[in-house]
Amino acid sequence: MNKYPAWLNTLVLVILLAGCLLALPNMYGSVPAVQIADNDGIAFDDARLQEYVQAVADIGVSPEAAYLQDGRAVLRFEKDVDLAAVGEELKDRYGRGASVAQTLAPKLPEWVRDLGLSPMSLGLDLRGGVYVLLEVDMNQAVLSRLQSYEQDFSDRLRTAKIRHRVELVDQVIRIRLTSGDDMLAARDAVQKADPDILITDGTDGKSLAVRMNEAQIKARRDFAIDQNVTTLRSRVNQLGVAEPLVQRQGEDRIVLQLPGVDDPNKISEIITATATIEFRMVDLSGDEPGSRRYQGRGSEPSAVLKRRVVASGDQIIDAAAGFSEGKPIVSITLDGAGGESMLETTMNNLKKPMATVFIESHREQIRVGGELRYRDYKTEEIVSVATIQGVFKNKFQISGLSPGEAGDLALLLRAGALAAPVYMIDERTIGPSLGQDNIDRGFNAIKIGFLAVIVFMAIYYRAFGMIANLALLSNLVFITALLSWLQASLTLPGIAGIVLTVGMAVDANVLIFERIREEMSAGQSPQVAIHTGYEKALSSIVDANITTLIAAIVLFAVGTGPIKGFAVTLALGIITSMFTAIIGTRSVVNLFFGGRKLTSLPV
Amino acid sequence: MRLIRENTSIDFLGPMRRKVALAISLLLVVASLASLATRGLEFGIDFTGGILLEIGYEQTADMQTIRGDLARDGYADAQVQRFGSDDVVLVRLPPQEGDGEEIRNRLRATLESGGEQIDLRRVEFVSPQVGAELAESGALAMVVALMLIFVYVMIRFQWKFSAGAVAALAHDAIVTVGFFSIFGLPFDLTVVAAVLAVIGYSLNDTVVAFDRIRENFFALRGRSAEEAMNISINEMLARTLITGLTTLLVLVALLVLGGESIAPFSIALIVGVIVGTYSSIYTASATALALNVNAQDLIEPIKDPSLIDDLP
Numbered sequence: 037m038n039k040y041p042a043w044l045n046t047l048v049l050v051i052l053l054a055g056c057l058l059a060l061p062n063m064y065g066s067v068p069a070v071q072i073a074d075n076d077g078i079a080f081d082d083a084r085l086q087e088y089v090q091a092v093a094d095i096g097v098s099p100e101a102a103y104l105q106d107g108r109a110v111l112r113f114e115k116d117v118d119l120a121a122v123g124e125e126l127k128d129r130y131g132r133g134a135s136v137a138q139t140l141a142p143k144l145p146e147w148v149r150d151l152g153l154s155p156m157s158l159g160l161d162l163r164g165g166v167y168v169l170l171e172v173d174m175n176q177a178v179l180s181r182l183q184s185y186e187q188d189f190s191d192r193l194r195t196a197k198i199r200h201r202v203e204l205v206d207q208v209i210r211i212r213l214t215s216g217d218d219m220l221a222a223r224d225a226v227q228k229a230d231p232d233i234l235i236t237d238g239t240d241g242k243s244l245a246v247r248m249n250e251a252q253i254k255a256r257r258d259f260a261i262d263q264n265v266t267t268l269r270s271r272v273n274q275l276g277v278a279e280p281l282v283q284r285q286g287e288d289r290i291v292l293q294l295p296g297v298d299d300p301n302k303i304s305e306i307i308t309a310t311a312t313i314e315f316r317m318v319d320l321s322g323d324e325p326g327s328r329r330y331q332g333r334g335s336e337p338s339a340v341l342k343r344r345v346v347a348s349g350d351q352i353i354d355a356a357a358g359f360s361e362g363k364p365i366v367s368i369t370l371d372g373a374g375g376e377s378m379l380e381t382t383m384n385n386l387k388k389p390m391a392t393v394f395i396e397s398h399r400e401q402i403r404v405g406g407e408l409r410y411r412d413y414k415t416e417e418i419v420s421v422a423t424i425q426g427v428f429k430n431k432f433q434i435s436g437l438s439p440g441e442a443g444d445l446a447l448l449l450r451a452g453a454l455a456a457p458v459y460m461i462d463e464r465t466i467g468p469s470l471g472q473d474n475i476d477r478g479f480n481a482i483k484i485g486f487l488a489v490i491v492f493m494a495i496y497y498r499a500f501g502m503i504a505n506l507a508l509l510s511n512l513v514f515i516t517a518l519l520s521w522l523q524a525s526l527t528l529p530g531i532a533g534i535v536l537t538v539g540m541a542v543d544a545n546v547l548i549f550e551r552i553r554e555e556m557s558a559g560q561s562p563q564v565a566i567h568t569g570y571e572k573a574l575s576s577i578v579d580a581n582i583t584t585l586i587a588a589i590v591l592f593a594v595g596t597g598p599i600k601g602f603a604v605t606l607a608l609g610i611i612t613s614m615f616t617a618i619i620g621t622r623s624v625v626n627l628f629f630g631g632r633k634l635t636s637l638p639v
Numbered sequence: 640m641r642l643i644r645e646n647t648s649i650d651f652l653g654p655m656r657r658k659v660a661l662a663i664s665l666l667l668v669v670a671s672l673a674s675l676a677t678r679g680l681e682f683g684i685d686f687t688g689g690i691l692l693e694i695g696y697e698q699t700a701d702m703q704t705i706r707g708d709l710a711r712d713g714y715a716d717a718q719v720q721r722f723g724s725d726d727v728v729l730v731r732l733p734p735q736e737g738d739g740e741e742i743r744n745r746l747r748a749t750l751e752s753g754g755e756q757i758d759l760r761r762v763e764f765v766s767p768q769v770g771a772e773l774a775e776s777g778a779l780a781m782v783v784a785l786m787l788i789f790v791y792v793m794i795r796f797q798w799k800f801s802a803g804a805v806a807a808l809a810h811d812a813i814v815t816v817g818f819f820s821i822f823g824l825p826f827d828l829t830v831v832a833a834v835l836a837v838i839g840y841s842l843n844d845t846v847v848a849f850d851r852i853r854e855n856f857f858a859l860r861g862r863s864a865e866e867a868m869n870i871s872i873n874e875m876l877a878r879t880l881i882t883g884l885t886t887l888l889v890l891v892a893l894l895v896l897g898g899e900s901i902a903p904f905s906i907a908l909i910v911g912v913i914v915g916t917y918s919s920i921y922t923a924s925a926t927a928l929a930l931n932v933n934a935q936d937l938i939e940p941i942k943d944p945s946l947i948d949d950l951p
Binding site: 169298300303460463464466467469470473480484486488492496497500532535538539542543554557576578585589590591593594595606 | 762820829843
């Protein structure tokens with residue numbers, strides 16, 4: 037009686053070993069490191085990695101380890117290295133195309149890394165950093181689209197020689213015609229501009245009200261928020277932050293998480309930074325007054341461009357990659373003013389090359405004689421040169437690109453500027469000193485609480501108490517393993533969840549042991565008492581834990597920030613403690629006591 | 640070793656005791672609700688919106704100077720208090736005009752005007768709008784959790800038990816929140832999480848007791864529901880107290896060692912565990928008894944009439 041089959045014992049052992057393995061990366065501690073990521077998200081190869089190692093070697097530092105992780109290069113150093121100097125050197129050499137972040141990296145041996153294992157990631161409250169919740173001004177996003185419609189309609193009506201006045205009030209474009217006879221023609225002209233737009237006739241018989249339909253408004257809002265996320269992400273990359281998070285949240289919010297940043301002013305920079313596009317004609321003669329040479333981005337050759345800007349990024353309403361006649365293209369939509377200028381230029385410059393220039397303003401902190409100062413600079417690069425094939429105005433296409441390039445260009449064009457203004461509605465900065473404090477205190481609380489429970493259980497339930505303690509210990513290992521595996525961030529409330537789990541985890545064993553005691557005092561033999569104790573306690577344990585799990589899941593689903601962190605560890609703790617208490621301790625109890633002749637039990 | 644002697648037979652649910660327990664529970668709940676209605680809660684900026692600064696000083700912070708500097712520069716409504724130790728100060732401000740960077744720099748200038756070196760350990764700007772949303776989602780979480788738990792207990796047991804469980808949980812949640820109101824403790828988002836954990840914990844206790852009651856309703860046929868429940872509670876007494884004790888051990892460790900920012904959370908859980916242990920003994924069972932719960936309630940109805948082959 038009370039014997040587990042060999043396979044079950046093996047399974048318990050395998051799960052325990054797997055837990056130990058997954059939890060292992062947390063044992064190594066961290067060392068200073070730099071993390072280099074490509075700004076356009078291109079994965080690095082070994083050659084790139086070696087290049088960085090060489091660059092660092094040039095200033096007389098050799099990394100303790102250098103490897104690629106998720107396409108990013110990581111150079112790890114001994115504790116006493118001057119990380120700032122290394123970071124500066126790499127930034128000077130590669131700062132334009134790649135983001136260089138100074139950070140801490142776990143000191144994992146190669147074989148652990150090769151298995152794809154990594155330690156728990158710490159939340160901002162533990163490692164320090166900045167959390168920002170932004171709200172996107174959606175009305176503005178829709179309004180700017182309506183403004184370009186307004187311009188477009190006006191142009192079309194003028195071309196059709198219909199006398200009119202246009203105004204935009206409360207997201208409705210009102211077109212007043214001088215003569216009611218023009219109604220049909222006006223309606224036609226507007227509908228041609230966009231077949232999906234909603235047009236209603238005014239009661240006075242000589243006006244039209246035009247509004248975007250629901251789908252168009254939703255599309256515009258989605259476009260605005262997605263573009264803002266893209267823009268902010270590329271801006272964050274230039275900040276040089278290791279593992280930044282930029283994520284859409286709900287209908288109109290964007291979350292930024294920047295671990296390790298202790299100067300929240302950097303966030304304001306990201307939000308106020310500007311990047312834009314300009315279209316300029318190539319100066320083929322190369323000696324027109326005001327012309328100058330622009331560098332090409334990547335493999336794009338440099339060229340001399342004319343002074344006059346044909347159209348600029350703030351006039352771009354939309355940009356999308358696609359195909360025309362089987363060839364990759366980027367479709368661009370300009371607003372009214374941009375369209376007029378483009379029309380004039382293309383009429384006079386057929387078959388001549390026009391360049392697209394990408395312009396970015398940067399601000400970075402630099403150290404001048406031991407003092408931190410800001411330095412502003414601008415990069416202007418040609419991203420493509422295309423020959424004008426016909427006359428066009430606000431809608432046109434850029435061709436002559438590879439499919440990848442077309443996608444990238446569309447992204448860049450859209451990422452240039454924010455589609456709609458954003459406002460900070462929640463901003464939390466945790467300084468590095470508080471982060472470290474929180475870690476120290478949190479783990480201290482876990483240690484002492486854990487010890488207190490262990491001592492109590494050992495005294496109260498003797499040998500069985502020690503088995504429960506074993507379960508408790510493996511429970512901690514399992515929680516650590518799961519957090520590392522799922523890469524869920526551990527936060528301070530998360531630590532509280534673990535502490536609470538430690539207290540509650542013994543509950544299942546207490547239930548079982550009390551039941552065994554009861555069975556014994558009811559006159560059952562020890563073997564029967566063990567068997568009945570586990571069996572009868574099972575339904576209580578499952579019912580009780582499932583109800584707590586319900587609470588944890590609700591917390592996770594409805595809660596935000598700190599509540600979520602708590603819910604995750606609580607839920608994981610419930611699951612692992614059920615396993616360790618019911619199956620784990622049973623296999624140990626069976627191993628020690630199963631099938632033997634016993635007269636009493638050390639419970 | 641035993642804390643409780645074997646085979647206790649304390650009469651928890653006798654008519655007199657039940658009345659006393661009811662009176663105590665009512666008193667606690669009424670006092671909590673009264674305090675919530677009159678004094679309200681000391682809401683943190685999570686819910687009200689505003690600015691919070693946690694500032695580390697090199698030496699003991701001079702509260703008088705800090706308050707004076709803030710008042711001089713137009714922050715007369717700032718709340719300044721020590722936070723955990725002498726050299727850490729917490730400053731709370733209502734929402735301010737202007738952008739974050741500007742406000743932050745102005746505040747820093749104010750705080751450093753006396754020439755002190757300060758370490759801004761934590762800076763939080765929460766808009767009132769986000770605060771309102773967080774309060775709403777916290778309340779929603781609580782209601783949804785209670786409803787789901789009610790349904791689960793109803794499926795596993797029966798509605799009278801559900802009512803008992805939810806009464807006990809509501810009792811615990813109200814008394815825990817009431818404690819924060821009566822003693823004017825800061826109520827932030829982590830406290831909401833703690834109250835939900837209390838609900839989970841207390842429920843755990845209650846369900847374990849119900850489970851035993853169900854078992855005994857069948858094992859002890861012929862006894863009254865009151866007797867069967869009383870025996871069940873006595874049988875589970877050791878387990879209820881020991882689990883409460885181990886949980887309290889770690890919570891006290893968390894309160895003493897976990898640092899100031901997690902203290903409200905620890906306090907909420909400590910209060911909740913104590914109240915929850917009491918309520919799973921009294922409130923839950925007494926409510927079910929008041930609803931005339933009996934063994935018949937737990938017998939599964941026969942669902943398929945074709946199984947009954949001998950109908951009159």
